[in-house]
Amino acid sequence: xxxxFKLSVLLGACLFLAACTGDGTxxxxxxxxxxxxxxxxxxxxxxxxxxxxxxxxxxxxxxxTIGLLVALPGMSSNRWVRLPSRVYxxxxxxxxxxxxxxxxxxxxxxxxxxxxxxxxxxxxxxxxITLAISDSAFTAEIYRSGIQSIPKGQTEAARTVGLTYSxxxxxxxxxxxxxxxxxxxANQFIYIxxxxxxxxxxxxxxxxxxxxxxxxTEYRPLEIYTLLILEYLVLVLIISFFVRWLERKMGADESx
Amino acid sequence: xNADRVIEISSLNKSFGDFQVLTxxxxxxxxxxxxxxxxxxxxxxxTLIRCVNGLEQYDSGKITVDGMSLSAPGxxxxxxxxxxxxxxxxxxxxxxxxxxxxxxxxxKARGMSRKEAEALxxxxxxxxxxxEQAQKRPRDLSGGQQQRVAIARSxxxxxxxxxxxxxTSALDPEMISExxxxxxxxxxxxxxxxxVTHEMGFAxxxxxxxxxxDSGEIVETGTPAEVFEAPKTERFKSFLEKILHH
Numbered sequence: 372x373x374x375x376f377k378l379s380v381l382l383g384a385c386l387f388l389a390a391c392t393g394d395g396t397x398x399x400x401x402x403x404x405x406x407x408x409x410x411x412x413x414x415x416x417x418x419x420x421x422x423x424x425x426x427x428x429x430x431x432x433x434x435x436t437i438g439l440l441v442a443l444p445g446m447s448s449n450r451w452v453r454l455p456s457r458v459y460x461x462x463x464x465x466x467x468x469x470x471x472x473x474x475x476x477x478x479x480x481x482x483x484x485x486x487x488x489x490x491x492x493x494x495x496x497x498x499x500i501t502l503a504i505s506d507s508a509f510t511a512e513i514y515r516s517g518i519q520s521i522p523k524g525q526t527e528a529a530r531t532v533g534l535t536y537s538x539x540x541x542x543x544x545x546x547x548x549x550x551x552x553x554x555x556x557a558n559q560f561i562y563i564x565x566x567x568x569x570x571x572x573x574x575x576x577x578x579x580x581x582x583x584x585x586x587x588t589e590y591r592p593l594e595i596y597t598l599l600i601l602e603y604l605v606l607v608l609i610i611s612f613f614v615r616w617l618e619r620k621m622g623a624d625e626s627x
Numbered sequence: 628x629n630a631d632r633v634i635e636i637s638s639l640n641k642s643f644g645d646f647q648v649l650t651x652x653x654x655x656x657x658x659x660x661x662x663x664x665x666x667x668x669x670x671x672x673x674t675l676i677r678c679v680n681g682l683e684q685y686d687s688g689k690i691t692v693d694g695m696s697l698s699a700p701g702x703x704x705x706x707x708x709x710x711x712x713x714x715x716x717x718x719x720x721x722x723x724x725x726x727x728x729x730x731x732x733x734x735k736a737r738g739m740s741r742k743e744a745e746a747l748x749x750x751x752x753x754x755x756x757x758x759e760q761a762q763k764r765p766r767d768l769s770g771g772q773q774q775r776v777a778i779a780r781s782x783x784x785x786x787x788x789x790x791x792x793x794x795t796s797a798l799d800p801e802m803i804s805e806x807x808x809x810x811x812x813x814x815x816x817x818x819x820x821x822x823v824t825h826e827m828g829f830a831x832x833x834x835x836x837x838x839x840x841d842s843g844e845i846v847e848t849g850t851p852a853e854v855f856e857a858p859k860t861e862r863f864k865s866f867l868e869k870i871l872h873h
Binding site for chain 1: 680682704707708710711712714716718719720721722731732735736737777780781783784
């Protein structure tokens with residue numbers, strides 16, 4: 372741990388020195404907030420935060436909903452009920468994100484139009500649909516393992532006191548499973564934040580897109596992409612912190 | 628059909644894969660009757676009572692509870708509304724307080740108001756003699772207390788029939804009697820009971836009929852007086868010797 376820390380300090384120092392020497396390798400001036408140009412550049416880059424956060428939040432909410440709707444029939448004792456859920460998970464899991472994004476953005480409107488639903492899909496919703504679907508296969512598996520980790524006796528007891536299947540899920544199984552599901556779901560949220568960078572290729576003005584656009588005008592990829600990575604780092608660290616807080620809170624409730 | 632018969636089981640068969648758990652089981656239970664089912668482990672006694680409220684599916688045969696066939700559409704739900712069950716492992720809901728464990732069924736399945744349900748719950752917690760534990764979580768209770776909560780939880784649904792699946796097997800010895808006492812009281816109040824247990828003292832005290840099962844079959848039935856004095860079959864005799872000798 373200390374070795375890792377020393378190494379980071381050393382690396383940081385090297386970067387700083389390299390930046391200060393001004394031998395042409397680094398040009399921090401592009402994002403130097405003390406100059407008007409640098410300040411406006413930084414503003415432009417940071418302006419992508421909101422879009423990235425919006426994308427990630429909506430996509431995660433959708434993915435969690437779709438995931439649950441896929442996971443529940445996937446645990447049925449009837450194999451014909453189980454089958455569509457299995458097929459969905461295997462199929463979606465096999466498609467790389469980028470091709471799926473292209474297909475949704477360019478292809479889905481055409482399919483919908485031919486089915487009689489003329490819709491337009493902008494970059495924002497194209498990215499959200501893709502991220503949500505692609506992630507839902509993983510969320511579904513997380514729900515399944517979480518729900519199946521609750522002893523069968525809980526379902527049996529709930530059914531014998533007259534609860535229906537959905538009441539059993541809602542009042543007995545899910546409240547218990549959520550504590551086990553939360554940490555892996557949080558990982559998926561972080562995954563979505565990172566994968567939302569792909570939305571840049573269909574023109575969504577989020578963090579990565581803005582960095583790309585600035586690189587094209589400023590020709591300083593090293594500095595701009597360094598800042599971009601730091602932006603994601605800050606975002607992910609904030610989420611991790613929040614999740615740990617949430618887990619502790621639920622854990623405290625558990626041991627009450 | 629006898630009007631008094633609340634449970635009719637006829638030629639019930641069930642297997643798990645190649646293993647035949649129940650073979651041609653016939654059993655009729657009258658209203659208010661207390662039946663104790665015993666037998667070596669793996670004899671199918673738990674499976675039998677789990678079939679009565681549809682927790683296990685059976686391969687062939689017929690089960691009718693209070694005139695309703697289990698195999699009819701919606702039959703399982705209607706039967707479960709009449710049948711309470713107590714499990715070996717209590718199966719209390721760990722994320723809910725004791726009182727919420729009791730009110731969940733009446734409120735969600737019966738549409739009772741919280742106030743009504745809580746009054747009912749307190750009445751039954753009183754009956755199992757732990758009203759002071761109402762606000763605690765199940766894990767803060769001893770095993771005996773947890774099992775009494777489980778009994779109260781079942782009673783809140785006002786069942787006609789109670790099934791007990793080895794209710795004292797997971798308990799420390801000093802807690803067995805507090806659970807059995809509650810069950811004896813329940814029997815005195817006229818509840819129809821099917822109890823899988825090895826507690827022969829309890830059987831002697833409350834059972835109207837003993838059912839001995841072995842290898843998925845009902846081998847012998849009779850009143851406790853009959854079977855304890857003179858078991859008819861060799862299998863029952865040797866079983867009784869084993870469990871009464873410790």
